[in-house]
Amino acid sequence: MNPTAADAPAGSPPPPYTERSLDALRQVGDELADATVAELFARGETGRFNTLMRWFSTAGQDLPPGLPDVAREYLEATAMPPSWVDWGEMEKARLFFIDNNVHVSTALSFASMPACYVVPHIAKLLSATHSLEYPSRRMAETGQFTVYLMQPGAFEAGSRFIPAAQKVRLLHASIRHHLERENLWDVERLGTPICQEDMIGGQMMFSIQVLDALHRLGIHLSNEGADAYFYAWRVVGAMLGIDLAHMPExxxxxxxxxxxxxxxxxxxSPEGARLTRQLIDLYEEVVPGTVFDPVVPAMIRYLVGDTCADWLEVPRSPLWDSAIRTAPALLGVLEALEDRSPLAAWALDRLGHHTSVFELSSLTRGRVMQYAIPERLKGEYGVTSARPRLDRWAPPPLTPDPSAGR
Structure with a gap:
């Protein structure tokens, strides 16, 4: 991707995706970020860059003196959101998030992350690049990033989202750099690590699969809200280096x-099962006591389905697996209260906000997560194998299986 690709206007719809077109996307990384990271490593400047970046956290802030020239050029080239952004649509997305923040957090935690883990090469990569000081790091980074995105003025001076996006993009490039330089990735079989196909796949995990999870929970989503939420992640995808020519519109x-x-x-995959166990353990620690611990695996199983849950070795609990199916009815009662009482709507929104803050605080342990370029990977790494409800949103239909009926 060149420095201006994110600023290209959205053109005609991309061609239908095929095995061949996705195979081609497996060969492509992120040209701008990859060149920046390669130069930083070639000059031995990654340590200095990471140190200086700890002090660069808000949009519009002066770049630190002493920053390597290649890093300064990258940060200046990516300091603005795409010129084609529809700010009215982004505001709709923010209001959608405010109205559904707890539900979105639930979907991210118990549907999106397990969906990542059920892709073996992604699970292997995540397992090897965590460098975890504690198991919640990946969830903390994801939660913090989403909260930054949905803040008022997320793309204005003083916000934390744009610097976070710039750093995440370089983090992805640094992982590609390590894997390819150290021959730790089967490029012939798997293509470029964190390739365009996988980046779009990640975008889908945090957009349409979140909406699918909300639908399964019985959350009443308008078409307008669902479209706006997806649009926000399309903007994020462009800022993280996804080529608009191939991104779903x-x-x-x-x-x-x-x-x-x-x-x-x-x-x-064993890595997917291990990451899922970490996720379950993490949230069982957050939930007070032990009586409700089975709720966590039951929610994961309900949202991702039995096949994926079995692949991830999610424990079964006949009692809780059945009980969790009442969640849509309970959430429906709460939504009815919101509809009938402005006071109830305000109170539930505030409760949702404080619940999300508590969850994120528990995950981060009060720390600001830093998105730094790793100078090395784990030694054992290697991959060989407002609520208008008249137009309720429903998931797009499943793509027909071309082999069906043969």
Whole structure:
């Protein structure tokens, strides 16, 4: 991707996704970020860059003196959101998030992250690049990033989102750099690590699969809200280095891509099961006591389905697996209260806000997560194998299986 690709206006819809077109996307990384990281490593400047970046955390802030020239050029080239952004649509996305923050957090934790873990090469990569001081780091980074995105003025001076996006993009490039330089990735079989296909796949995990999870929970989503939420993640994708020419333009195209991507790659792996166990342990620690501990695996199983849950070795609990199916009815009662009482709507929104703050605080342990370029990977790493409810949103239909009926 060149420095101006994110600023290209959205053109005609991309061609239908096929095995061949996704194979081509496996060969492509992020040209701008990859060149920046390669130069930093070649000059031995990654340590100095990471140190200085700890003090660069808000948009519009002066870049630190002593920053390597290649890093300064990258940060200046990526300091602005794409010129094609529809700010009215972004505001709709922010209001959607405020109205559904707890539900979105639930979907991210118990649907999106397990969906990542059920792709074996992604699970292997995440397992090896965590450098975890504590198991919650990946969830803390994801939660913090989402909260930054949905803040008022997320793209204005003083916000934390743009610097976070700039750093995450370089983090991805640094992982590609290590894997390819140290021959730790089977490029011939798997293509470029964190390639365009995988980056779009990740975008789908945090957009349409979140909406799918909300739908499964019985949350009443308007078409307008669902479209705006997806649009926000399309903007994020462009800022993280995804080429607009290949990015799904709407939810129907997103469904097509997501179905094909998952059918190509999903399956069991020891890394996926281990990451899921870490996730379950983490949230069981957050929930007071032990009586409700089985709720966590039951929620994961309900949202990702039995096949994926079995691949991830999610424990079964006949009692809780059945009880969790009442969640849509309970959430429906709460939504009815919101509809009938402005006071109840305000109180539930505030409760949702404080619940999300508590969850994020528990994950981060009060720290600001730093998105630094790792100078090395783990030694054992290697991969060989407002609420208008008249137009309620429903998920796009599954992509037809071309082999069906043969």
């Amino acid at each position: 709407n939810l129907e195209q997103a469904r097509h891509f997501s179905d094909l991507y998952m059918s190509r790659h999903m399956g069991p």
